[in-house]
Amino acid sequence: MTADxxxxxxxxxxxxxxxxxxxxxxxxxxxxxxxxxxxxxSSKNRQNWSFIVVDGEQKERLAACGDFTDPIRDAPMALALVQEPDGYEFDTGRLAQNVMLAADALGVASCPITLHREQDAAKVLELPAGARCRYAIALGYPDDGAKPRRFGGRKPLDEVAYRNRHGEPW
Ligand SMILES: Cc1cc2nc3c(=O)[nH]c(=O)nc-3n(C[C@H](O)[C@H](O)[C@H](O)COP(=O)(O)O)c2cc1C
Known part of the structure; x- marks a missing residue:
């Protein structure tokens, strides 16, 4: 493996x-x-997930399931990340990051979206019993003015990275 x-x-x-x-x-x-x-x-390679491409009128129904969902309305599609029974939320996070990195590599813009009203999302997506969907990703080609929000900075490393014990400099 070489550094890239x-x-x-x-x-x-x-x-x-x-x-x-x-x-x-x-x-x-x-x-x-x-x-x-x-x-x-995924954990134990269980792949207890599914992905639902959401477009057309169904986008508005999904957008109504969260509080900050305008990117779903504004994008041509969203990908709903479904945690199937016995799935883990950590796996869903990895899934989201993989899709976002792949999108970036393909010139596609993305935004993770929280569906605060999960039960509504389950109804809209007609999920089987025990499946959940709390997150989706809005996806589409970026328009010319697309730029990240200004508050997107990060905490300094010394505030978040430690060695062996919380609070010990790394
Ligand atoms: C778990 C999670 C949920 C998010 N939910 C929303 C959301 O509902 N609406 C939205 O506009 N952005 C959402 N975001 C995007 C974050 O606001 C964004 O990642 C953060 O502000 C950092 O900005 P950056 O990713 O451009 O650096 C979410 C991000 C994560 C990781």
Missing amino acids: NDRYDAILGLRALRSFRDEPLPDSVIERLLEAARWTG
Whole structure:
């Protein structure tokens, strides 16, 4: 394995983007995003998840399930991340990051979205009993003015990274 600074910079540079061109993603691109989702590692490789492509009028119904969901309305599609029975939330987080990094590599903008009213989301998506969906990702080609929000900075390393014990400098 060789070091790849471009890939490293892409990881650090990944930002949530919320402003999209009014243009659907081609199925070939959607399929590549779904493949990135499918190949995400999961606990014990259980893959207790599913992914639902949401577009058209169904987008508005999904957007109504959360409080800060305008990116779903503004994007051509959202990908709803479903935690199937016995799935783990940690796996869903990995899934989201994989899809977002793959999207970035394909020139597609993305924004994670919280569906605060999970029970509503389960109804909209017609989930089977025991499946949950708390997160979705808005996806689409970025419009020309798409830039990250200004509050997107990060805490300094010394405030968040320790060695051996909480509070010990790393
Ligand atoms: C778990 C999670 C839930 C999020 N939910 C929303 C949301 O509902 N609406 C939204 O506009 N952004 C949402 N975001 C995006 C965050 O606001 C964004 O990642 C954060 O402000 C940092 O900005 P950056 O990713 O551009 O650096 C969410 C992010 C995460 C990780």
